[in-house]
Amino acid sequence: MTSAASSVSSADSSTHRKRSKWDCETDPALVASPQPPSKRRHIAMHHADVSPSLSTSPKRPAQSIFVPPRTRHPPLASSRSVYSYExxxxxxxxxxxxxxxxxxxxxxxxxxxxxxKLDEEKYGFPITALREINALMLCRHDNVVGIREVVVGETLTQVFIVMDFIEHDLKTLLTLMPSPFLQSEIKTLMLQLLSAVSHCHSNWILHRDLKTSNLLMNNRGTIKVADFGLARRYGDPVGVGGMTQLVVTLWYRAPEILLGAKTYSTAIDMWSVGCIFAELLLKEPLFQAKAEIELISMIFKLLGPPTNDSWPEYSSLPLAKTITLPSPQPHQFRQKFPFLTIAGIDLLLSLLTYDPERRITAEEALQHPYFSEAPAPKHPDMFSSFPSAAAGERRRKPFSSPPAPARGGGHKLLTDLE
Amino acid sequence: MSARPTLYPLASLSQFHSTPSAQDSIPRHVEDDLRAYGCKLIHQAGILLNQKQVAVATAQILLQRFFYVSSLKQFGVADIGMGALYLSSKLEECPVRMRDLINVYDLLLQRAAHTVASASSSSLHHPAEFKYTPMSYFGNTFYDLKEALVVSEMQILKRLGFDVQVVLPYGTLVNYMRLLGLTSRNEAVSMAWGYLNDALQTPVYALYAVPTVVSAAILLTTRRLGISLPSSPENCWWELFDVEWEDLWSVCGYIMRLYRERTTAEQVEIMGLLSKKDLRQWLEGRIT
Structure with a gap:
């Protein structure tokens, strides 16, 4: 009954809100739409004996962005059924x-x-799936695949994560496309990837499995980081220690994990970003090793073996003693990437740095001069589109000439004419 | 870049007005007391398991949210509390062993059942002391409780739409207390902290945003200790935190009602309604 009246009063009040000095910036849309106050009024009325008269809030300062109005909070809602989808x-x-x-x-x-897959779960809902769902909900970003909802089937063992459909994954695209990405395109892709990674890290999420097959790309030149199946929260007060070394697909795994570091952090994602950068340039994965030892020696070969100077903590890592370092030699980046600019080499070197403490962060990498030198990053809309394997589209063969006439059919045609 | 605030879910107006338990004609005060007792069990289990407070608090908030989408007639508070604690321990990256959790809940439930039993046998003037009987190794108790645990966890996830993001109030309290210049008084800080923890046994975290709950804890503290803060119109300290007086006062009401003295009979009645089976029997008894 009072809801109509009170919403009117609040609509009035919204016109002469005064700005609080606590505001940094206020979403204009947020100020424009006054929050329907009916809910709080009703709650307050349960304690009518103590609540002051309802006319006490005529002027309300615009809200701080850190205290969104209650209408922005979603209501409690149960999962829909998977039958909402075909x-x-x-x-x-x-x-x-x-x-x-x-x-x-x-x-x-x-x-x-x-x-x-929940059939053989002994310990209830798997923690990895929980982490994935939570990470996706927490890391909403233009370059992170969007989670829409989680739906359930008829039994408690059927759970489906509903995500935006994206046409391609970068891995398939790289193997199928006839020529590598242009420098301008690589810059755009890297900027998008770095901004997604930086967003995840600022929300205290480590992805822990960045690789080209987990980067999806739509036909509008936008990439989306996907598959947070290995993601987890990090840092204080969430458990810093006790993190597994069984993370990241081998080719993209940082040297500190390979050498058994007990704690690791955002730097492991940045190493993977470096591997992805190199893969975009080479059109094939940088370190195609079959096992850990082979990968370590490949890293040593490209970067030169670690020294006390380049990685002071190296000798204290658990597995360092088991490895005999090859004789010192300089890095091979120039030979491996002959056409990359000096700034490009510098970014790659900063990403593929031994010492995790000195490895570039996502935030810093976004400011790297490589992205401001010519050629400028290409606008995503200018990317060409490709047929989507995931949507069941076939790529037209480049030079498909029409098939030769079938003999039987041609013969029949002739007889028909007769 | 600015970190956007997490938009955790809150009960809607209709969910607040008519809870699923109320629709099953469970009286409001019984629902509130049962919710509180369910949270108290989580708290006790957390202490016995040596579990982190972040996991305990998260579990209590999840339980409060859960009963805005489900009825106490369908799900017992003890089962849901156990599932919520198991789930929150995973969410906060400090998982507990299933068997430990089940043992602890078995103890707590036995103790509650003992209290109920000794209260009903009024002939005994000195009730027998509680003695815990561990569950038998080959018995069904463990498997029954395990089944209840797994189902509860899944039901919480499903009925909350897998949106189990929780924002705890402690960091905000520290900031607000600093801003108001109250951190120099130790008793004020610990009292406000205590109010926040007690509020975990009320539904306020499922109804109001964190700034409101934190401001309520500060209001109760300052009133209790006789600390004066600018509180007359135009200069109200809670407006700094974008809090409405009505909301603030309502949260204070929830917290203060938690401290209302309950008679032994009332307490025992609640302890006898921890499972959905007992609650259904009780409901039928009331109708006839």
Missing amino acids: KLNSIEEGSYGIVFRARDKQTGDIVALKKL
């Missing part, structure tokens, strides 16, 4: 589960449905 085709199957392409029956949107 299955189209399966995209891929991994150890974690199967990914389907599906259509939202209400909106018609095309989405990706990731079915979690």
